[in-house]
Amino acid sequence: MAINIILLGPPGAGKGTQARRLIENRGLVQLSTGDMLREARSSGTEMGKRVAEVMDRGELVTDEIVIGLIREKLAQGGKGFIFDGFPRTLPQADALGELLKASGMTLDAAIELKVDDEALVARIVKRAEESKAAGEPVRRDDTPEVFADRLREYYKKTAPLLGYYYAKGDLKQVDGMAAMDVVGGQIAAILDKLAVEA
Numbered sequence: 477m478a479i480n481i482i483l484l485g486p487p488g489a490g491k492g493t494q495a496r497r498l499i500e501n502r503g504l505v506q507l508s509t510g511d512m513l514r515e516a517r518s519s520g521t522e523m524g525k526r527v528a529e530v531m532d533r534g535e536l537v538t539d540e541i542v543i544g545l546i547r548e549k550l551a552q553g554g555k556g557f558i559f560d561g562f563p564r565t566l567p568q569a570d571a572l573g574e575l576l577k578a579s580g581m582t583l584d585a586a587i588e589l590k591v592d593d594e595a596l597v598a599r600i601v602k603r604a605e606e607s608k609a610a611g612e613p614v615r616r617d618d619t620p621e622v623f624a625d626r627l628r629e630y631y632k633k634t635a636p637l638l639g640y641y642y643a644k645g646d647l648k649q650v651d652g653m654a655a656m657d658v659v660g661g662q663i664a665a666i667l668d669k670l671a672v673e674a
Contacts, residue, residue, distance in 0.1 A: 478556040478581065479502075479555075479667055479670055480557045480559070480584050481559070481583070481667070482560075482586040482587070483559070483560055483587055484637060485590070485591060486627050486631070487626045487630060488596050488623065489596065490589055491560060491589060494589070494656075497663075499558075502556070502667065503555040505554045505555075505557050505558070506560055507546055508560040509560070509561040509562045512542075513545070523544055539568055542568075543572070546572070550576075550579045564634055564637075565633060566640055569637055583646060585646055585647075585648045586641035586648070587650060587663060587666060588638060588648070588652075589650055590653075591652040597620060597623060597627070600618050600620070601620055603618055604618040648666045
């Protein structure tokens, strides 16, 4: 039984870490829009050429192209998919729903890693300080000002998705501020329950 989920949460909430755990522990396939675009760009396929042209012009890749890339990945099958970085908007959520339906699949859950914004900013600042102390370069995204901008952008664009999936009964929430293993356990419990209900 394939399980398809979306991981939602602001930057720094730990989505990437939890996605890696689901890949290792459950064999799910992570569909990260950024990774898919980079992969397509260097693939030499027709779709890849379209992606390269758009990116070379410095433009944003259209939803139509991203949906096309996701369609190709879904066709390869697997134990289930984690959608990461898509959907970001309500039209994208509708398009993903249509695509899954056309592929004979369903979205089983949109899992939100709920966080406390102030604590999250503190976590990012601490990560930057630890990098500095270790003599490692600090990620540009880890400066408080840049991070605060990214947080605002996330809430402006993605917050409506929470209501969208809540209304459909698909929204599940976990405590994103808990320890990594605790968050992983909460997500695992949601997936186990979904598998039983399927």
